[in-house]
Amino acid sequence: MLSSVLIIDKRKELSVKYKKSIEDSNVNVVIARTLKDALVLVQSTDPDMIIISDSIEEKLKDFCQKVRALTYNTRPIIIGLSKSADFQDRIEVLESGADDFLSEPVNIEEFKTRIRAHLRRDVESNLDTKTLLPNQKFVRKALKRVLNTDSQAVLLVGVENIDNYKSVYTELASDKLLQTFVEIAKSALNDYDFIGQYDDKNFVIITNKYNAEKIASFLTFAFDTVAPKFYSNEDGKRGYMLMKGERFAGMRANFVSLMIGGIVEGFNLVSAVDALLEKLFEVKKIAKIPQGSNYVIERAKLTASDSVRDFSNECIFIKEKDESLKYLIRTSLELQGYNVVEELDFYSEVQPSLIIVDSGENLSELEMVKKIKQSSLFVNTKIIATSTIHDKTAILDSGADLYLPKPYEISDLIRWVEYFSK
Numbered sequence: 001m002l003s004s005v006l007i008i009d010k011r012k013e014l015s016v017k018y019k020k021s022i023e024d025s026n027v028n029v030v031i032a033r034t035l036k037d038a039l040v041l042v043q044s045t046d047p048d049m050i051i052i053s054d055s056i057e058e059k060l061k062d063f064c065q066k067v068r069a070l071t072y073n074t075r076p077i078i079i080g081l082s083k084s085a086d087f088q089d090r091i092e093v094l095e096s097g098a099d100d101f102l103s104e105p106v107n108i109e110e111f112k113t114r115i116r117a118h119l120r121r122d123v124e125s126n127l128d129t130k131t132l133l134p135n136q137k138f139v140r141k142a143l144k145r146v147l148n149t150d151s152q153a154v155l156l157v158g159v160e161n162i163d164n165y166k167s168v169y170t171e172l173a174s175d176k177l178l179q180t181f182v183e184i185a186k187s188a189l190n191d192y193d194f195i196g197q198y199d200d201k202n203f204v205i206i207t208n209k210y211n212a213e214k215i216a217s218f219l220t221f222a223f224d225t226v227a228p229k230f231y232s233n234e235d236g237k238r239g240y241m242l243m244k245g246e247r248f249a250g251m252r253a254n255f256v257s258l259m260i261g262g263i264v265e266g267f268n269l270v271s272a273v274d275a276l277l278e279k280l281f282e283v284k285k286i287a288k289i290p291q292g293s294n295y296v297i298e299r300a301k302l303t304a305s306d307s308v309r310d311f312s313n314e315c316i317f318i319k320e321k322d323e324s325l326k327y328l329i330r331t332s333l334e335l336q337g338y339n340v341v342e343e344l345d346f347y348s349e350v351q352p353s354l355i356i357v358d359s360g361e362n363l364s365e366l367e368m369v370k371k372i373k374q375s376s377l378f379v380n381t382k383i384i385a386t387s388t389i390h391d392k393t394a395i396l397d398s399g400a401d402l403y404l405p406k407p408y409e410i411s412d413l414i415r416w417v418e419y420f421s422k
Helices: 012-022 035-045 060-070 087-095 108-124 136-146 162-188 212-230 233-238 273-286 323-335 366-374 392-397 410-421
Strands: 003-008 027-032 049-053 077-082 100-103 152-160 194-197 202-208 257-264 294-298 315-319 339-341 354-358 382-387 402-405
Touching: 003 012, 003 035, 003 108, 012 027, 012 108, 027 035, 035 060, 035 136, 049 060, 049 108, 060 077, 060 087, 077 087, 077 108, 087 100, 100 108, 136 152, 136 194, 136 202, 136 273, 152 162, 152 212, 152 273, 162 194, 162 202, 162 212, 202 212, 212 257, 212 294, 257 273, 273 294, 315 323, 323 339, 323 410, 354 366, 354 410, 366 382, 366 392, 382 410, 392 402, 402 410
Parallel strands: 003 027, 003 049, 049 077, 077 100, 257 294, 315 339, 315 354, 354 382, 382 402
Antiparallel strands: 152 202, 152 257, 194 202
């Protein structure tokens, strides 16, 4: 379902005739018989188009002005319908905020064609240029309509590590990868589902609550099946991307994957679109695994304080044998406002967001790095491995996110800490 139309008309037969002429899988039409009901629907659903008949009690031009003032943020298309064919009446309605004026009786085919032309232009002006999906404006309106239903589900699909992929394989290649994901997603949806692009790497799917898990499962499987074709043979054998450029040399990046957070039912417990999006991002965070795509569907109470667990925090753990260097690092980070912890508990569900570890003599500490990366509790934890042994391949293959050769400047370390913290 892409567009929403509100018809404000007291006449039952004619308004139903108008509705049937334009409603299909891409257009949902609602009829309001009274001004009170109309104003409630305008505020609660943010329709893309409002068709106002002069059968209402208020003057058409006055009501157009009121609706335009009420919807100045969303700017819906307003069509005036009137039995009057007077030229001055047309001018007054158009000047009051309407985008078009139709004199009744109107040919139903002309009515249908005009309405569809307005909706088509509205959709085309709000498409992302790369994916050709509805943009954030449309996504937010679609989510607002979900808050008034109990039969739908929302999936937030994040294409993770796409920025790193872009820096290694160019923007053109990243666009191709995103377009491939979009085609996979479209193949999984039916005519009544909605998909839109929230930002550069996050997409929103609205579907029937019974199909949400099937779609999420298909997307993760299909994407991981196709994605390897977008990497070089060298990266494919290595199992990760090796970042390029002077600034990022020595940093590994995981392959692009999908993280999907879904919410089914309970939307009446959410007060606004921003609150719903916040919950979706929290649920999506839980779906993170060390490698590959994954999804989590939440069916619990959306407002419960424990509905989403936090697997990481803003703490930093330092494992450094040189006590003077460890003290210097700790002091420098604390002066920057970071919280440095003394111990690492492998059994706690709350883990540091960053670990700085000295690889040790003969790279002996890399076993700890491997253990951390294999644990599901550390999926949100980044690791900076420092070493006097300049074996970048061995260090990155262990799972470290960055290899930082010793000796290094403390200022360089702090810049990397800031990078990973963001």
